Amino acid sequence: MKAMNISLASLKNSKDAIKFLTNFLFLTLTTLLLISCKNDDNEIPFQEIINGEELAQSIKDQRENAKQTTTISAASGGEVYGTEGTILYFPPNSFTDQDGNLVTGAVTIELIEIYDKAKMALTKMPTNGKRPNGDVETLVSGGEFFVNAQQDGEQLELNNPFQLFAPTDEFNDQMALFTGADNDCDETDLDCDVVWEEEEEDGDLEAIQREGPNGMGVTFYMGLASNFGWTNIDRWYSDPRPKTVLSVDPPEGYDNTNSNVYISYDGEPTALALLDIYDPDTGLFSEHYGLIPIGLEIHIIFVTVQNGDYLYAIQPATVEEDHIEVIGTTSVATEAELVALINNLP
Numbered sequence: 001m002k003a004m005n006i007s008l009a010s011l012k013n014s015k016d017a018i019k020f021l022t023n024f025l026f027l028t029l030t031t032l033l034l035i036s037c038k039n040d041d042n043e044i045p046f047q048e049i050i051n052g053e054e055l056a057q058s059i060k061d062q063r064e065n066a067k068q069t070t071t072i073s074a075a076s077g078g079e080v081y082g083t084e085g086t087i088l089y090f091p092p093n094s095f096t097d098q099d100g101n102l103v104t105g106a107v108t109i110e111l112i113e114i115y116d117k118a119k120m121a122l123t124k125m126p127t128n129g130k131r132p133n134g135d136v137e138t139l140v141s142g143g144e145f146f147v148n149a150q151q152d153g154e155q156l157e158l159n160n161p162f163q164l165f166a167p168t169d170e171f172n173d174q175m176a177l178f179t180g181a182d183n184d185c186d187e188t189d190l191d192c193d194v195v196w197e198e199e200e201e202d203g204d205l206e207a208i209q210r211e212g213p214n215g216m217g218v219t220f221y222m223g224l225a226s227n228f229g230w231t232n233i234d235r236w237y238s239d240p241r242p243k244t245v246l247s248v249d250p251p252e253g254y255d256n257t258n259s260n261v262y263i264s265y266d267g268e269p270t271a272l273a274l275l276d277i278y279d280p281d282t283g284l285f286s287e288h289y290g291l292i293p294i295g296l297e298i299h300i301i302f303v304t305v306q307n308g309d310y311l312y313a314i315q316p317a318t319v320e321e322d323h324i325e326v327i328g329t330t331s332v333a334t335e336a337e338l339v340a341l342i343n344n345l346p
Contacts (some may be wrong), residue, residue: 017178052257055259055304063112068150069109069111071106071109072214073107074094084142085113088147088163088164089165092305105151110148114145119341122305122339126274127271128276129178129234135291137291141270147164148228164231165210175205176205177225179199205233207224208220241294245287247276248261248325249327258309260303298318306332315331
């Protein structure tokens with residue numbers, strides 16, 4: 001700058017000297033302040049924030065990659081075996097085309113099976129359930145399933161219910177069948193955000209002892225599913241303690257368009273609630289009705305996708321009245337690393 005070349009001696013004892021020194025000191029301090037500023041671990045520079053498309057695509061990819069396909073005969077029916085132990089049984093003549101005609105020939109069965117919290121989080125398939133009065137509460141899952149049937153790319157319809165077998169270490173008679181609800185899309189669309197709703201009819205489950213795919217005896221939940229799309233085996237989470245609202249303050253620049261926040265219930269390997277309420281005025285994620293038990297031990301999971309990697313935070317907490325959890329340091333992980341971290345939670 002030209003001002004930097006002015007001789008201080010020529011300005012001595014003058015107003016110009018005072019003005020020059022004041023401006024010089026201001027510019028120097030401003031430069032030092034900008035250099036010394038660092039982004040807090042809880043903040044992401046605005047220009048680096050993703051608009052959410054990468055996270056949405058990751059969720060879609062996770063669901064697609066989890067899909068298994070098997071071919072059976074439409075006329076004779078048959079069993080389908082999932083890699084994690086799920087068994088589907090379709091009776092003979094279980095399928096019709098879009099015009100209501102019985103289908104013959106080979107039919108392709110699609111199956112997704114979800115039995116752990118990590119897969120729930122990465123596919124955005126939490127255990128949020130809707131009561132008949134509309135309240136959204138947490139469920140404990142015995143398995144989440146997507147089932148569909150197509151022939152030569154044409155969507156088929158169910159002519160008969162199919163049997164769903166889900167392996168379990170211990171049968172719980174409070175479990176029942178739930179289906180996807182509040183979907184603003186077709187029931188066979190993998191892009192839907194699902195809230196589970198208990199089957200009003202034919203939702204009961206039986207304990208079945210039978211041979212599993214590996215030839216060993218296995219205890220299964222067995223139920224009749226009368227629709228394609230998402231089905232869940234669940235029971236309502238129950239805790240007698242007083243309840244409160246729990247809120248989470250995400251890192252700077254993140255909201256419900258580019259990140260997800262979950263509550264992992266300690267001691268419940270398959271209870272993962274999504275905080276699906278976001279208030280743009282407060283910048284907080286929360287849940288619907290203040291139904292989180294005070295004193296409950298949990299882990300808060302914040303997750304998004306940045307530049308092909310998972311950006312996450314996992315924080316332990318004991319729920320207090322009007323609890324607000326601030327997400328602190330975030331870390332970067334591969335998919336395998338994040339899966340291990342989530343599935344190793346208590």
